[in-house]
Amino acid sequence: QVQLVESGGGLVQAGGSLRLSCAASGRTFSQYTMAWFRQGPGKEREFVAAISWRGGGNTRYADSVKGRFTISRDNAENTVYLQMNSLEPEDTAVYYCAAAYHIIEMHTTPGIYPHWGQGTQVTVSS
Numbered sequence: 001q002v003q004l005v006e007s008g009g010g011l012v013q014a015g016g017s018l019r020l021s022c023a024a025s026g027r028t029f030s031q032y033t034m035a036w037f038r039q040g041p042g043k044e045r046e047f048v049a050a051i052s053w054r055g056g057g058n059t060r061y062a063d064s065v066k067g068r069f070t071i072s073r074d075n076a077e078n079t080v081y082l083q084m085n086s087l088e089p090e091d092t093a094v095y096y097c098a099a100a101y102h103i104i105e106m107h108t109t110p111g112i113y114p115h116w117g118q119g120t121q122v123t124v125s126s
Contacts, residue, residue: 001026001115002024002025002028002029002032002101002115003024003026003115004023004024004025004097004098004099004115004116004117005023005024005118006020006021006022006095006096006097006117006118006120007020007021007022007023008020008021008120009095009120010121010122010123011125012122012123013124013125014087014089014126015086015087016124017083017085017086017087018084018087018122019081019082019083019084020036020082020084020097020120020122021079021080021081022034022036022079022080022081022097022117023077023078024078024079024080024099025078026078028101029075029078030053030075031101031102032053032099032100032101033051033052033053033099033101033102033103033104033106034050034051034053034071034073034098034099035047035049035050035051035098035099035100035113036048036049036071036095036096036097036098037095037096037098037110038091038094038095039093039096040090040092040094041092041093043093045096045110047108047109047110048061048065048069048082048095049061049065049069049071049082050071050106051071051073051080052106053102054104057072057073058106060106060108062108064090065084065091068085068087069082069083069084069085070082070083070085071083080097084122087122087124088124089124089125090124091122092123092124093122094120094121094122095119095120095121095122096116096117096119097116097117098110098113098115098116099113099114099115099116100112101114
């Protein structure tokens with residue numbers, strides 16, 4: 001079992017940057033595929049980015065954030081990050097960290113991930 005705690009959200013102006021962190025408990029963090037999802041007001045939860053547990057740390061991004069957001073992980077610190085640059089008002093949402101043990105594909109479907117954090121609010125003002 002892994003527990004996830006997000007941090008780093010806040011209020012930022014359009015064009016600004018934020019870095020989200022997700023700290024994970026447990027000794028097998030390195031074997032989890034990690035992902036970020038977000039849920040805006042009145043919207044369904046949507047995939048943002050994922051990073052594989054396998055060697056090389058392959059990544060996958062939603063088209064809406066490609067080139068602006070970067071996902072990374074530090075297995076020694078049991079932490080996954082989401083660097084968000086060139087933020088837009090449309091990026092306003094609660095951002096959630098998710099984990100799935102030993103899956104190969106970096107799925108975009110929330111239901112694939114059994115472990116979730118509590119979320120952190122990101123608000124981008126115009």
